[in-house]
Amino acid sequence: MSYGNRGFNRGFGGNSGPKPVEEGKEYDVEVTEISRKGDGIARVQGxxxxxxxxxxxxKCKVKVTSVGPRFATAQKL
Structure with a gap:
């Protein structure tokens, strides 16, 4: 699912710098919002x-399926 580039920069913009999550790894998260496309939104270190x-x-464990410059996508486990 693609969320596109809306030009927002909240400290993780661009392609530089390490991200707090990695593709293929699992994280415990809490979904706090729903996106316009209907998916949950959680945050790890913002x-x-x-x-x-x-x-x-x-409150669930998720596996990150992709990491972009401004956000990641994940599946619930």
Whole structure:
């Protein structure tokens, strides 16, 4: 699922610098919001993770499937 580039820069913009999450790794997160596309939004150290199928209030383990310059996507485990 693509969320595109909206030009936002919240400290993780561009391609430089390490991200607080890595593709293929698992993280414990809490979904705090829902995206316009209906996926859950969680954060790790402020870095946005779109959680496919996530609902507000979900406390779950996720596996990161992709990491971009401004956000990552993940699947619930």
């Amino acid at each position: 870095f946005v993770i779109f959680v496919v199928g996530g609902k507000v209030g979900d």
